[in-house]
Amino acid sequence: MLLFFICASCSDESVDKYVPTPSPLQIPQLFQNNLLAPVIPTDNPQTVEGIALGEKLFFDPILSVNNTQACVDCHAPGNAFTDTNQFSDGVDGFFGSRNAMPLFNLAWNYDEKFFWDGRVFSLEHQAFQPVTDPLEMHNTWTQVEQKLQQHSEYPNLFEQAFGTSTIDSVLVTKAIAQFERTLISSNSKFDKHLLGEATLTPEELNGFNIFMDETKGDCFHCHGSDKNPLWTDNIFHNNGLDATITDLGLGEVTGDPADNGKFKTPSLRNLAFTAPYMHDGRFTTLDEVINHYSEGLQNSLTIDPLMKKVAQGGVQLSSQDKADLKAFLLALSDYHFIDKN
């Protein structure tokens, strides 16, 4: 008898409850072939309505304290969702101290540590921070919730996405995270080469070999490979930028001096659009980056052992090898990703 009532009540609820439209990620073939499944939280599945809401929020300055700044202002689609400035300025005109990270393939960050210093776990939690950061949107979540609640469209959009028109910060970040997970870059020339749809130039091919050669570039240990087409290990390293470390990076988060100067390995996809480079945007060109690894390494107590030949300044690439490596790296840029966003 009890079971009957339980079943009956479940049945009634299923008729009335609004169910958003599932929108699973379109997983690229190379990712499907070579990588684990993307990370999608069970309490925040991808839905058509959630993604659309997240996209609207991402582009809407309503999240900032004075309605002047949206996520997109520091994460521009034409630049693979990063900022062309070394540091981004917030609503009050103050600048941060780290270069904005580009946004793509975020669902394949298996450890789910976000920001250059890995201070936040999960994409949903990441989205909480810029809204209240005094150097960014400088708002309060209470104010954001009130503005969205009083908006002519948002309550209905939240109802469609999450089955409630009562807006809170958790749902805002869930929607933004859903949108961000749809930013998938997998259509570079090198991707097409791996799929047999494009041919690399001899320079690009030699550049790839330098990248994969432990006696030359030895880039693959941190920056992925044809088997790891994310082109990052999503791990934290000290890559020899400074002899004296002032920005502690991961060390500031963990409190472990052994982590001082470690920052997240950025993906090498879309370098054509993401200058300046490094966590502090110190290098304006790709040539400067390559020169750093070739002869500019600075020794310190936490420099990664993979940064070999530190005493000589780096891996000592020839001019031709540098040019070829650059050609390969640029072949990882995904113009289709830029065009469609």
Place this chain on the structure above:
Amino acid sequence: MQKIFPILFFSSIILISCATDNDDEISEAIVTFNFSHSWDATAVTNSNFNTIQYTNANGEELSITKLRYLISNITFQKSDGETFVLDGYNLVDVTNNTNLSFSPTTTIPKGTYSNVSFTFGFNNDDNYNNNYPDLNAASWSVPAMLGGGYHYMQLEGRFINNITTQTGYVFHAIRAVDNSGATPVFGDTFFEVDLGEVTITNNASFEINMNIAEWFKNPNTWDLNVLNNMLMPNFSAQLMMFQNGQDVFSLNAINQ
């Protein structure tokens, strides 16, 4: 009412199954392999990483900053030749304190086995004939120019070199390859770790220890001043790792 009948039906099956299980003796055992690490007699965990505190056989003081390695092909062999190979492989990651315990999904019959073993790394069949998304995602693959496949071990750290400067070392084990000629020449460097005769009476956990110091000790006294980096394409260095690796693992205990 249509929903009630399946629920009652399956509930009955579950109850009957549970009753039957309780009356059975366990004939199959779950085996677990736990991996610990030491520098000779001193235990090593990731909390000991990043500090120069160990001295290798050649006298170099060193630290460990990263250690992860692959084991596969856990095999139980009976005296009559019957063999049970447990599915799966395990990437032991000491740095992140993950996968230090490995329980294969396959169980084995209780009984006496003349030999239990596992493979350090992958044999050639496993190394080249499969694509492993979890290992790819862990950036564990080996470049095609070195034959492809996967790393067997990544041991990294810093040492004080002969001019008293701290220097990094990158001690990566792969299948040895000499690609200096027109055709690559390979040398197998995976090896079988023999745990000896074992009688399984119940679910069992094998306590395996890796003595990290052995990688630098016997039969080749490893000179980090000479061999500290770019060892993957170094055929002779890979063979030396293979030789030194033979005494690295030991079985501390079996708990059942």
